[in-house]
Amino acid sequence: MSAANWRGAMNVEPRAHGAPAPAVPARAVGAPPTARPRFKNPVRVRHLLVLAFLLAYPWFSTPFFTYQIGAQALALGLIALSLTFLGGFGGMISLAQMTVAGIAGYMVAIFGTAATDGVSLGWPWWLAVLIGIVLATGAAAFIGWLSVRTEGIYTIMITLAIGVAFYYLVLQNYAIFNGFQGEQKVFPPTLAGIYWRDPTPFYYLTLFWALAGYLFVVYLLRSPFGIALQGIRDNPRRMHALGFNVTAHRVTAYAIAGAIAAVGGVLFTWYNGLVTPGSVGTSWLINILIIAVLGGMRHPVGAFLGAIVFVLLQNFAIDVFDRERFNLVIGVVFLVIVLFSRDGLLGWWSALSVRLSTQRGETRWRSARGRLYAR
């Protein structure tokens, strides 16, 4: 029986006889939920601790840490979350998630207000954001429809080609996308007397949407749709034989991931205050993949873990090495993770905790069963 079959069997089996969950060290954000009987309250102490930490974070950190580290990691994590959902649970690695995010950002700039008057229509911000997210979701569904026509490794090539094509489009086109300069001064609005670009309000804004996206994905993965999607990831032919419309599920997954990426894209555009061809270029397409793989794709929290590590590296690794050599640092870190871990930081974490609990006398099987992720 292959690993995929084991996972499939574990999904199908009712968990009524669920063995008591082994004690889990309740420390890190990345701790995956333990196996348990269904319908029990899934909230654990560590979740509340992390939530309390996230809520209190701006009160004890500097504006730099709140904005540059906290808000940026949450916005990037939200975009990476869309890839984790698509790749980890739908089995489709799309490199075009940053393109979808970029489309949302561009649309907000084009329909809303930006420094370039000739291009922007100047509609109210909420309408621009709504249009941006809807159009980006549509674009994501279209990308999905194109790429689900082929399978597996072809997906990565097709989405990369689409992403790079969009990059060249916005680079060469001045009439709509303002070419190399891109759209400057795209800021969040002032609402209820609060300027939402100030570090603390913006941090809470990104935190709200990041939490919403995270909880939405966690919920979705346990819904019938999510279970079917994971079934399709493990064995599309069998799911097809069972009567599931494989293509429709996949395209829907693309659209949902696109909506998440679009929200992240609007936040990231507001964070930067601009959207340029550089922000949808190859390096950013790949950075999103790096973030998702770095954290681990077997649980939605991996996207945010990866984003935190990525942003910390981006801001501090360059102090250790040369300022210009960030790409080298991130490339080597990515290479090491890909070569030595099956599932990013989450993979290392679960390997470590399996080792710790087997040392405490639990069997490997019991311990591994306890590590089963939310699926």
Add this chain to the structure above:
Amino acid sequence: MTRFWQWFWALVIGVPIVALSAWGVQDNARLFIVTFLNGLTLASLYFIVASGFTLVFGLMRNVNLAHGSLYLLGGYLGFFAAQFTGSWLLALAAGFAAAAVVGLAMQVSIFRFMPGQDLRQTLVTIALSIVIADCLMWAIGAQVHQMSPPPWLDGPIRNLPVIRAYSTYRLSLLPIGIVIGVALWLFLNRTRVGMMIRAGVDDRAMLAAAGVNVNLVFATTFAIGAGLAGLGGVIGAVELSMVPGEDTRLLLASLVVVIVGGMGSVIGAAIGAAIFGLVETYGLAYVPTYSVVFTFVILVLVLAFRPRGILGRPA
């Protein structure tokens, strides 16, 4: 597909192309023919680079996203070899050898240990492409390097009908591409190693069971595929220019060429390269700001009607 539909699609695609071509010739014959030649010569370069990509993919199911970086590496080393020795042919050899050695090292030290793990191999090639690109920028800098063509290919050919003059070097790309294509075809179809590679494309496990050292075949293929990228780099260093970012452009070209032509097929790469090169050049000549849209439209059309590319077969 029945005869009717074949005719139908030939008409639907052919008539607008013929009509547009007629308009182009009538409007400005010189521009039209020069663009045609530019497109074909660019296609020749794309074919050289993409054939290496498709060769590696066909045999090993390895999507080598570091292919663009190997192109850039070969181009830079060819540039310095030309500066050092003054010989363009030696530069070609140096570019080919440098990229082949790096490709061989990648296969022997990394990919050999993760057989059958497509996704992981692809992630590794992405990481390697970042590392190689940044190392090249570190060592060589971000300024533009342009190689001069060899003296015997320098300057224009004069006294041509309609277009009057055309660059000798650009025109020579066409025979170079054809020679490389024919050589590759002969190598794959008329030699023992080529036979093994073709057998491996069809069924790797059976090839290994027949007593062939598959690792050796894989390493050879990877070296040749990477070497073709390096060779393309030296050729492109004259026609285009060497600057960070070109790797992405050639990677996109390789991807589109093999997606359109069919992955793993060398003839498909030639067809894909011809389509992509011509469309890109005509787009740039006639509607500059939207030229990439045409590339995209081709990709969409091919994927919509032939998801595995024009000559693609099920994996």
